[in-house]
Amino acid sequence: MLTKLTGGKVYDPAHGINGEVRDIYVRDGRIVAHHQADGVRPDQEFDCRGKVIMAGAIDMHTHIGGGKVTIARNLLPEDHRNDPVARSGPMRAGTGFAAPSTLTAGYRYAEMGYTAGFEPAVLPINARQAHMEMADTPMLDVGGYAMLGSDDFFLRLIASGAEQEIINDYVAWTIHSSQCIGIKVVNPGGISAFKFNQRKLDLDEDHCYYQVTPRKILQSLARAVHELGVPHPLHVHGCNLGVPGNLDTTLNTITGIEGLPMHLTHIQFHSYGTEGDRKFSSGAAQIAEAINRNPNITADVGQILFGQTVTASGDSMMQFANHAHAHPHKWVCMDIECDAGCGVVPFKYKDQNFVNALQWCIGLEIFLLVEDPWRIFLTTDHPNGAPFTTYPHLIRLLMDKSFRNDVLSTINADSAALSTLASIGREYSLYEIAIMTRAGAARILGLHDRGHLGAGAAADITVYTEQDDKEAMFTTPDYVFKDGELVVKNGEVIKVVWGNLHTIRPEFDRASIESRLKPYFDRYHTLKMDNFIIRDWEIEDDGRSKIMVHPCRGQA
Amino acid sequence: MSETQPKVFDNVPSPFCGIASDDLKITVEGLDVRVVANADTVTRPGFEQPITDTVPRIAGQPATLEQAVARAASLVNDAHLPVFSGFGTDVNETRAALSLIDRCRGVFDQARSGAGLRNLLVLSDSGWMTTTLAEVKNRVDVLVVFGADLEAAFPRFFERFIWVEETLFGAGTGQREIIFIGSAPPPSSAATSPDGREPTLIPCVTEALPQVAAALSALAGGQYLQAASVGGVAVAALQAVVDRLKAASYGVITWAAGQLDFDHAELTVQQLCKAVVALNRATRCAGLPLGGQDGDRTASQVAAWISGYPTRVSYARGFPEYDPFHNDAGKLLSSGEADVLVWVSSLSVTPPPVSGVPTVVIGRSGMCFEREPEVFIPVGVPGIDFAGHMYRCDNVVALPLYQLRESDLPRAADVLKAIERALGGS
Ligand SMILES: [Zn+2]
Ligand SMILES: [Zn+2]
Numbered sequence: 002m003l004t005k006l007t008g009g010k011v012y013d014p015a016h017g018i019n020g021e022v023r024d025i026y027v028r029d030g031r032i033v034a035h036h037q038a039d040g041v042r043p044d045q046e047f048d049c050r051g052k053v054i055m056a057g058a059i060d061m062h063t064h065i066g067g068g069k070v071t072i073a074r075n076l077l078p079e080d081h082r083n084d085p086v087a088r089s090g091p092m093r094a095g096t097g098f099a100a101p102s103t104l105t106a107g108y109r110y111a112e113m114g115y116t117a118g119f120e121p122a123v124l125p126i127n128a129r130q131a132h133m134e135m136a137d138t139p140m141l142d143v144g145g146y147a148m149l150g151s152d153d154f155f156l157r158l159i160a161s162g163a164e165q166e167i168i169n170d171y172v173a174w175t176i177h178s179s180q181c182i183g184i185k186v187v188n189p190g191g192i193s194a195f196k197f198n199q200r201k202l203d204l205d206e207d208h209c210y211y212q213v214t215p216r217k218i219l220q221s222l223a224r225a226v227h228e229l230g231v232p233h234p235l236h237v238h239g240c241n242l243g244v245p246g247n248l249d250t251t252l253n254t255i256t257g258i259e260g261l262p263m264h265l266t267h268i269q270f271h272s273y274g275t276e277g278d279r280k281f282s283s284g285a286a287q288i289a290e291a292i293n294r295n296p297n298i299t300a301d302v303g304q305i306l307f308g309q310t311v312t313a314s315g316d317s318m319m320q321f322a323n324h325a326h327a328h329p330h331k332w333v334c335m336d337i338e339c340d341a342g343c344g345v346v347p348f349k350y351k352d353q354n355f356v357n358a359l360q361w362c363i364g365l366e367i368f369l370l371v372e373d374p375w376r377i378f379l380t381t382d383h384p385n386g387a388p389f390t391t392y393p394h395l396i397r398l399l400m401d402k403s404f405r406n407d408v409l410s411t412i413n414a415d416s417a418a419l420s421t422l423a424s425i426g427r428e429y430s431l432y433e434i435a436i437m438t439r440a441g442a443a444r445i446l447g448l449h450d451r452g453h454l455g456a457g458a459a460a461d462i463t464v465y466t467e468q469d470d471k472e473a474m475f476t477t478p479d480y481v482f483k484d485g486e487l488v489v490k491n492g493e494v495i496k497v498v499w500g501n502l503h504t505i506r507p508e509f510d511r512a513s514i515e516s517r518l519k520p521y522f523d524r525y526h527t528l529k530m531d532n533f534i535i536r537d538w539e540i541e542d543d544g545r546s547k548i549m550v551h552p553c554r555g556q557a
Numbered sequence: 558m559s560e561t562q563p564k565v566f567d568n569v570p571s572p573f574c575g576i577a578s579d580d581l582k583i584t585v586e587g588l589d590v591r592v593v594a595n596a597d598t599v600t601r602p603g604f605e606q607p608i609t610d611t612v613p614r615i616a617g618q619p620a621t622l623e624q625a626v627a628r629a630a631s632l633v634n635d636a637h638l639p640v641f642s643g644f645g646t647d648v649n650e651t652r653a654a655l656s657l658i659d660r661c662r663g664v665f666d667q668a669r670s671g672a673g674l675r676n677l678l679v680l681s682d683s684g685w686m687t688t689t690l691a692e693v694k695n696r697v698d699v700l701v702v703f704g705a706d707l708e709a710a711f712p713r714f715f716e717r718f719i720w721v722e723e724t725l726f727g728a729g730t731g732q733r734e735i736i737f738i739g740s741a742p743p744p745s746s747a748a749t750s751p752d753g754r755e756p757t758l759i760p761c762v763t764e765a766l767p768q769v770a771a772a773l774s775a776l777a778g779g780q781y782l783q784a785a786s787v788g789g790v791a792v793a794a795l796q797a798v799v800d801r802l803k804a805a806s807y808g809v810i811t812w813a814a815g816q817l818d819f820d821h822a823e824l825t826v827q828q829l830c831k832a833v834v835a836l837n838r839a840t841r842c843a844g845l846p847l848g849g850q851d852g853d854r855t856a857s858q859v860a861a862w863i864s865g866y867p868t869r870v871s872y873a874r875g876f877p878e879y880d881p882f883h884n885d886a887g888k889l890l891s892s893g894e895a896d897v898l899v900w901v902s903s904l905s906v907t908p909p910p911v912s913g914v915p916t917v918v919i920g921r922s923g924m925c926f927e928r929e930p931e932v933f934i935p936v937g938v939p940g941i942d943f944a945g946h947m948y949r950c951d952n953v954v955a956l957p958l959y960q961l962r963e964s965d966l967p968r969a970a971d972v973l974k975a976i977e978r979a980l981g982g983s
Contacts, residue, residue: 340691
């Protein structure tokens with residue numbers, strides 16, 4: 002079947018197309034070249050004249066599945082009680098809000114024009130759950146980053162001075178076993194250190210038991226990811242999240258990686274200075290400058306937006322340290338299986354609160370001061386900075402200076418006065434938004450057939466009506482196509498589909514690493530290595546998700 | 558190879574116990590399953606329960622699967638409020654049940670939710686700091702067992718997690734201290750260390766557990782108690798427990814909510830959790846809520862991510878509503894509010910409660926009834942008759958379950974989907 006999208010203004014940065022009027026043809030779920038469609042009468046045609054066409058949006062860092070999200074759900078029944086979602090049309094019932102039910106999360110993403118989301122904190126021991134929840138998230142393609150760096154097997158390797166090759170095998174084995182597409186490290190070594198009652202771990206501080214530093218952990222993981230040819234750079238949630246003055250830690254983290262590719266996630270939470278009367282200030286300018294100067298560095302922002310949300314993180318050390326701020330006052334910390342940990346702390350960001358208002362400014366400053374939109378990504382670290390449903394509002398803040406300044410004038414005046422935001426004139430263009438939320442995200446993950454509209458790409462396509470109010474525009478797309486099927490019309494799901502799981506399969510020496518892992522599991526773990534590994538049948542057998550394996554560098 | 562040669566399976570995970578031992582050795586000969594290594598009093602009957610019924614019944618009369626599904630669908634369709642309970646089930650079966658419940662505006666409530674809620678109500682009221690089994694195995698130096706006979710529900714707990722041969726951090730397990738608050742462990746208990754050290758016992762009657770938990774929590778928080786004894790227990794003895802936990806590197810307080818079988822036991826659990834948080838001001842300590850037999854945690858987890866709520870969810874108004882008190886299957890049945898009971902239980906042969914309403918049972922073959930249900934569809938067992946997934950008590954580790962034998966029994970998930978299909982469009 003041939004589908005034609007006629008006459009839309011196309012934003013396809015992967016091909017340098019910036020608002021040109023073009024037709025797009027889709028056949029069997031893929032975009033086809035014009036010459037392949039010439040002379041063929043389309044089976045269906047969508048009049049897109051006056052509309053904006055982009056690839057489906059990709060959220061490269063969103064907590065949509067896994068143990069800590071379900072802990073957040075169980076911790077906050079009131080979060081759901083305030084946002085019940087009735088069964089409607091093809092959509093099943095569910096619940097919103099900050100930690101929505103999986104079904105509702107999928108529908109709401111699609112209704113904003115998103116067609117993929119990546120869960121960034123997959124604890125390998127909990128990866129099965131992450132995949133089961135993502136499998137129950139309709140409409141979206143998904144994938145995960147496996148968390149390493151506080152697991153005892155890895156820390157023992159590092160502490161014993163193991164060769165990089167062994168680390169590489171272990172990292173590759175973990176990606177395979179947890180069916181992930183990248184590696185994330187959270188508070189490197191710190192989650193483990195907290196189990197030994199260490200309450201803080203700076204970049205060059207020793208883990209009290211293993212006597213290794215976060216710097217060393219970062220280097221060895223970044224090197225492994227690089228040497229294995231994993232397309233996505235090491236995804237780093239750095240040390241000292243949320244601590245005033247962590248700006249220096251972040252700058253040292255950037256230099257400490259010695260040129261290796263590294264992605265700094267929710268960098269807003271790591272860009273704090275200690276200037277001023279309240280010893281809390283913006284480090285956005287220095288951070289943005291460091292990103293601009295270092296082409297090996299990418300970042301997503303983790304913008305905060307005002308309102309009630311819940312923070313769910315693998316960083317048990319820092320979540321415990323911050324539990325006094327819980328709103329409402331209840332929270333969870335867990336030590337998990339000699340693998341990692343988690344902390345879930347509900348939070349209400351208030352626009353009249355000095356710190357929160359400044360956090361809001363810092364995030365926006367970073368967005369606007371980082372020059373290259375290919376290296377900065379639009380996230381709220383859902384739900385940690387705000388629920389993903391705030392994205393259209395955030396896009397408007399970036400695209401509309403006068404709107405931004407209007408909001409700025411309503412927040413805590415001391416914070417506003419300390420911020421340089423008012424003096425920044427930049428407004429993101431539609432082309433730059435398409436880079437941040439589509440082309441750039443696909444490129445940084447190694448998804449060759451997503452995030453663009455060239456021939457051969459999967460037909461994940463979003464069509465908007467261009468409006469001055471960009472929040473309205475991005476809230477309600479006219480059409481969303483998933484793998485070529487029309488799934489959303491006028492901002493409402495009309496057809497429910499199930500997405501794919503994106504993975505990679507780097508090459509490694511399985512026999513060698515399993516000869517170490519099998520006895521390790523037998524001696525210290527509470528399950529067998531064979532039962533830890535997630536097999537393809539577990540993902541694919543119920544007929545919904547399909548595994549898509551993307552090549553690593555050097556693989557055909 | 559001869560027909561009668563038994564098939565042998567190693568490292569088989571058990572869906573029947575909350576700690577999900579996955580080192581079982583199992584042989585299968587025809588339909589006959591035997592646990593031949595690492596069996597215990599929970600896993601052996603779980604696996605070895607023979608298949609009895611293979612034919613569905615309607616009102617006690619043999620029927621085809623299609624007829625039984627159609628009859629079940631018409632009962633559900635005509636019901637004002639169908640209530641779904643049981644839920645010794647795996648992940649896919651729970652998914653299928655929730656889809657049907659959403660479709661027919663029913664209520665979801667597990668048979669074991671009363672026990673689970675003693676923990677869940679604490680989680681949603683104040684949160685907690687907890688740990689998982691591998692952390693316990695490698696780190697614990699002082700284990701406080703509060704009001705529980707762990708081995709009754711988890712016979713291999715001490716063997717698998719406490720008296721292990723070695724730990725990651727060098728410390729031998731010889732120094733581990735076990736403190737029981739409540740009843741003494743049974744004489745055969747494995748709580749006694751391999752070198753013969755008996756656990757410390759602070760005897761306490763069940764009725765006094767709430768007060769004793771409150772006292773522990775106060776003492777852990779640094780408060781001074783004027784009373785010399787609480788609930789018959791010397792405050793000095795409780796202070797000694799707190800002092801021991803304060804001196805520990807990684808203390809763990811564990812309880813089995815299913816065994817805290819008294820009104821408002823969640824308040825007792827909450828005091829234990831408060832004690833844990835207080836102890837973390839200076840050292841590390843964690844709670845270990847034990848539970849999860851017969852897939853109880855599995856159903857709760859799946860419900861939490863699909864509906865937003867872990868248990869006792871009503872879809873009666875078209876969207877999920879959580880009411881841990883009102884949406885109690887037992888209450889809804891006895892009050893007459895529910896007019897059909899659908900009992901889904903593929904792991905356990907526990908039959909539904911006898912009630913006055915028509916009952917549909919999608920149950921493990923081998924289930925026996927006090928009163929014949931209107932519809933009975935015998936089904937196979939995830940982890941024996943087909944593959945699946947289940948959760949361990951810590952809500953973190955989900956284990957794959959494997960097919961061990963070839964039976965013709967249908968899967969509960971397929972039966973539930975067929976009923977939903979028979980109901981037609983939304
Ligand atoms: Zn993070
Ligand atoms: Zn995150």
